[in-house]
Amino acid sequence: MKILNLLFAFLTFVFSISFAFAFGITPAEIIGKYSPGESNDYSFEVVNSENIDSDYVILVTGELNESVSSDSVSFSMLQGEPSKKINLKFKSPSKLKPGRHFADINVLQIPSKLSSNSGTVVNSLIGLTLRFNVDVAYPGKYAEGTLNVADNAGIFNFIIPVSSKGDLNIGRAKALIDIYTPLNEKVISLSTNELSIISGSVAELTTSWDTKDAVPGRYRAVAAVLYDEETFTVEKEFSVGNTILGLKHVEVNDFSLGGIAKFEFLVESTWSEQIPGAYIQMQVFNDAGETMADFNADTYDVASFENKHLVSFCDTEVVKPGTYDATAFVRFGQQSLQHDFKLEVSDNDITVVGIGYVIKERSGKSGTTSSLTIVLITAVGILVLLNLVWFLLLRKKLKTKN
Amino acid sequence: MVHHKHILLIDSILIVGTLLLIAGAVGYARPLVIAPLEDYVTSENSVLFVFDKADVILIDDNLAFSSPQEVYVQNEIVLTLQPGVYYWKVVGALESDVRQLTIESSIDLKIRESQDGTVSVVNSGSVPLEVSVYNQGVLSDRIVVDTDSEGTTVKGEKYFGRENENP
Numbered sequence: 001m002k003i004l005n006l007l008f009a010f011l012t013f014v015f016s017i018s019f020a021f022a023f024g025i026t027p028a029e030i031i032g033k034y035s036p037g038e039s040n041d042y043s044f045e046v047v048n049s050e051n052i053d054s055d056y057v058i059l060v061t062g063e064l065n066e067s068v069s070s071d072s073v074s075f076s077m078l079q080g081e082p083s084k085k086i087n088l089k090f091k092s093p094s095k096l097k098p099g100r101h102f103a104d105i106n107v108l109q110i111p112s113k114l115s116s117n118s119g120t121v122v123n124s125l126i127g128l129t130l131r132f133n134v135d136v137a138y139p140g141k142y143a144e145g146t147l148n149v150a151d152n153a154g155i156f157n158f159i160i161p162v163s164s165k166g167d168l169n170i171g172r173a174k175a176l177i178d179i180y181t182p183l184n185e186k187v188i189s190l191s192t193n194e195l196s197i198i199s200g201s202v203a204e205l206t207t208s209w210d211t212k213d214a215v216p217g218r219y220r221a222v223a224a225v226l227y228d229e230e231t232f233t234v235e236k237e238f239s240v241g242n243t244i245l246g247l248k249h250v251e252v253n254d255f256s257l258g259g260i261a262k263f264e265f266l267v268e269s270t271w272s273e274q275i276p277g278a279y280i281q282m283q284v285f286n287d288a289g290e291t292m293a294d295f296n297a298d299t300y301d302v303a304s305f306e307n308k309h310l311v312s313f314c315d316t317e318v319v320k321p322g323t324y325d326a327t328a329f330v331r332f333g334q335q336s337l338q339h340d341f342k343l344e345v346s347d348n349d350i351t352v353v354g355i356g357y358v359i360k361e362r363s364g365k366s367g368t369t370s371s372l373t374i375v376l377i378t379a380v381g382i383l384v385l386l387n388l389v390w391f392l393l394l395r396k397k398l399k400t401k402n
Numbered sequence: 403m404v405h406h407k408h409i410l411l412i413d414s415i416l417i418v419g420t421l422l423l424i425a426g427a428v429g430y431a432r433p434l435v436i437a438p439l440e441d442y443v444t445s446e447n448s449v450l451f452v453f454d455k456a457d458v459i460l461i462d463d464n465l466a467f468s469s470p471q472e473v474y475v476q477n478e479i480v481l482t483l484q485p486g487v488y489y490w491k492v493v494g495a496l497e498s499d500v501r502q503l504t505i506e507s508s509i510d511l512k513i514r515e516s517q518d519g520t521v522s523v524v525n526s527g528s529v530p531l532e533v534s535v536y537n538q539g540v541l542s543d544r545i546v547v548d549t550d551s552e553g554t555t556v557k558g559e560k561y562f563g564r565e566n567e568n569p
Contacts, residue, residue: 024510026445027485028529028565049510049526106562124521128509129564150469159469193468204468372431372455372495379427383420390416398409 022050023109025128032068032090032134042088044130046107048077055110058086064103067091068132088132098138098165105130135165137199142166143173143227145205147234154212158190160205160223160234164197171196173227175205180220182273187219197227216241217272244271245278245302245330247339252350258317261350265297265310267330275302278332280310284343285325292324302332321346323353431455433498435491440501445508447485447528452478456494465489465500485528511563514553522553529565536560 024047033040046056057074071087088105108127145162158177164170174194179187192205205225222235249266265280280297297312323344330337344351433456438449451459454477462470463486473481485507492498510527525531525547535543535558546566547554 022510022512022524022526024508024527026506026508026527028507028509028527047508047510050512104564124513124515124558125560126511126513127560127562128511129562130509131565131567148469157469161463202464204464204466206468376427376431376495379423383423387416387420390412395409395413399406 021052021054021109021124021126023047023054023056023107023126023128024049025107025130027130029131029133030088032092032132034092034096034134034136036092036094036096039089039091042090042132043085044088044105045083045085046077047083048079048081051079051082053078057108057110059106059108060103061106062103062132064090064093064101064132064134067093068103068105070105090132090134092134096134096136098136098142101134101136103132105132137167138165140166141168141170141228141230143170143197143225143230143232145225145232145234147177147221147223147236149221149236149238151238151240152208154210156209156211156238156240158192158207158209158221158223160192160225161202162195162197162205162225162227163202164199167199169196169199170227173197173203173205173225175207175223175225177207177221177223179209180222182218182220187214192223211240214240215272216244216270241270244335245269245275245332245337247280247328247330247337248307250328250341250352252352255316255348255350257319257321257345257347261314261316263297263312263314265312265328265330266307267302267310268307269302269305272304274304275332278302278310278330280312281329281331282312282314283327283329284314285327289325292319316345319345428496431495433492433494433496435498435501438501438503441504442501443504443506445506445528447482447505448480449483449503449505450478450480451475451490451492453492453498456492456498458493459490460493461488461490463488467491507565509563509565511561513561520555521557522555523547523561523563524553525549525551525563531563532566534562536562 026045026047030042030044032042048054053076055074055076058070058072060068060070067090069089075084077084106127106129108125142165143162144165145160148159150157150159160175162173172194173196175192177190177192179190181187188209190207190209192207195203195205197203218237218239220235220237222233224231224233246268247265248268251264252261253264255261263282267278269275277299278301279299282295283291284293286292293314295312295314297310300308300310302308323342326341326343328339328341330339342353344353434454436452436454438451457474457476459473459475459479460467460470461473462468467489473479483505485505488503488505489500490503491500505528507529508527509529509531510525511531511533512524512526513521514524515521523533523545528549530549531547533545533547534541535545535556537558542558543556545554545556
C-alpha cells in the first residue's frame with residue numbers, strides 16, 4: 001500500500017511538470033589580468049544541463065564591454081552535446097582607475113527550439129550572466145582583508161587573508177586582535193605572525209585563542225592589520241561554547257496511565273545572555289520506530305546561567321505499559337539539541353532512563369601509520385647501530401690485529 | 403687475516419647498503435597519492451580523494467598551509483568543497499607532495515513550469531544564484547536561490563541569473 005502511494009505521488013509529480021528547461025555556465029566568474037595595451041585570452045563553458053536542442057545568444061555589457069569580446073555571438077547546441085567552449089578576448093584599456101572593473105557576459109537561451117520540440121508554447125526566456133572582473137592595482141602599498149574565526153574544539157583560530165592590491169610589495173604585515181565582550185570589555189589581546197606579501201598575492205595572518213577559561217557567550221574580535229606604514233581594521237562577532245542550553249533532568253510526577261502525563265524538563269543555561277523563546281519538542285516511538293506522540297512545551301525565556309523547568313503535557317490514553325524510545329529536542333533560536341532516552345511506563349509511573357549524547361571522537365593516528373612509523377624508526381635504528389658497531393668497534397679491532 | 407682492502411670493501415658495502423636501505427624505507431613509508439591528480443580542475447563540488455599509507459588530509463587555500471582543514475580518514479573519501487583553488491597533501495609516517503586542486507564555480511538556472519502554471523526556479527549550480535524576474539519587460543522580483551534549495555516559486559516571463567555577490 002505504501003509503495004502504491006509512493007508510485008502514485010511520483011507519477012503525479014512527473015505528469016504535473018509540463019516542461020523544464022535550463023542551462024549552466026562554468027566558471028561563474030573570471031578574473032582578468034590587467035596589462036595595459038595587451039590582449040589576453042580566456043574561456044568559459046556553456047553547459048547543456050537539460051540535454052536539449054537550443055539556440056543561444058551572447059551579449060557583453062558593463063563598463064568594459066568594449067574591451068571584452070567573444071568568438072561567437074550566437075550558437076546552437078544539440079541534444080547529446082554536453083557543453084560548448086566559448087573563447088573570450090580581453091584587450092586591456094590603456095588607462096583604468098585603481099580598483100575593480102567588470103564586464104557582464106550575458107548568455108540567453110532562445111526558447112523557439114524548446115517550443116517546437118516539446119509541443120508546448122513556452123513564453124519564458126532564461127539567461128545567465130558571467131561576471132568578468134579586472135583588478136587594477138592601487139599606486140604604492142595597499143591591502144585589504146577579512147577576518148575569519150574558526151572554532152577547533154575550543155581553540156579559536158583567527159585567520160586574516162590579506163590581499164596586497166597595490167603595485168608595490170608589502171614588506172611586513174601583522175595584525176593585533178582585541179577580543180571584547182558584548183559589554184565592550186576587553187578580554188584579551190592577541191598578536192598574529194608577521195609576513196611579507198608580494199603585490200597581487202594573498203597571505204594569511206593567523207593566531208589562536210584557547211577559550212577553556214572563557215565564559216560562554218558572544219564575543220567581538222577587532223583586528224588592526226598593520227602593513228608597513230599603513231593600517232586597516234576588520235572585525236567579526238563569534239560565539240564561545242556550543243551547548244548553551246543543556247537538558248539536565250526529565251521527570252514525570254503524579255502519573256496515572258490513560259491520563260495526562262506532565263513532563264518536567266530541567267534545562268541549564270551556560271550562556272552569558274538571556275535566551276529568548278526556548279522550548280522542548282518531545283517524540284515517543286513504538287517498537288517499530290514509528291512516532292506515537294509528538295508534543296511541544298510552552299516557550300520560555302531562560303536567563304543567563306539559569307536552571308529552569310520547562311513543562312509539557314502528553315495524553316497517554318492509547319499508551320500501554322512498556323519501554324519506549326524517546327527523543328527531546330531543546331530548541332532555541334536557530335539551534336536544536338537532541339537528547340535520546342527511554343521511558344519505562346507502568347500503570348502509575350513513568351521513569352526516564354539515560355539522557356545521553358553521542359559524541360563523535362576525532363580519530364587519532366591509525367594502526368597503519370603507527371606501524372609504518374615503528375618500522376621506519378626500527379630500520380633506521382638498526383642501521384645506525386650497525387654502523388656504530390662497525391666503525392667504532394669491529395673496524396678498529398680488525399685494524400689493530402693487522 | 404683481514405687486509406686493509408677488505409676493510410674498505412666492508413666500509414663501502416655498509417655505507418652504500420645503509421643509504422639504499424634508508425632510501426627504500428623512506429620510499430616505502432611515503433604516502434601514495436592516487437587521486438585527484440595534480441592541477442585537477444573540476445566544476446563538481448564533490449571530489450574523491452584516494453591515497454594509501456596516510457591517515458590525514460590537509461587542505462588549505464594557500465601553499466603555506468597556515469589554516470588547513472584536517473580530515474582524518476584512511477584510503478579514500480569524498481569531500482565537498484566550495485569553489486576555489488586548494489592545496490592539499492596527505493600525512494602518514496611521512497608527508498606526501500603538495501597537489502593543487504581547483505573547484506570552478508558554476509551557475510546553472512533551471513525553470514520548471516507545472517500544468518497549473520506554477521513556475522519554480524531551481525539552482526543547479528555550485529554557488530548561490532541571484533535571479534531577476536521580469537514581467538512584460540519590467541523587473542518584478544529579485545530572488546536569491548541557494549544551492550541546496552528545492553526551488554522557489556515565482557511568476558514571470560524572463561529569468562536572468564547570476565552569481566549572488568552579496569551573501
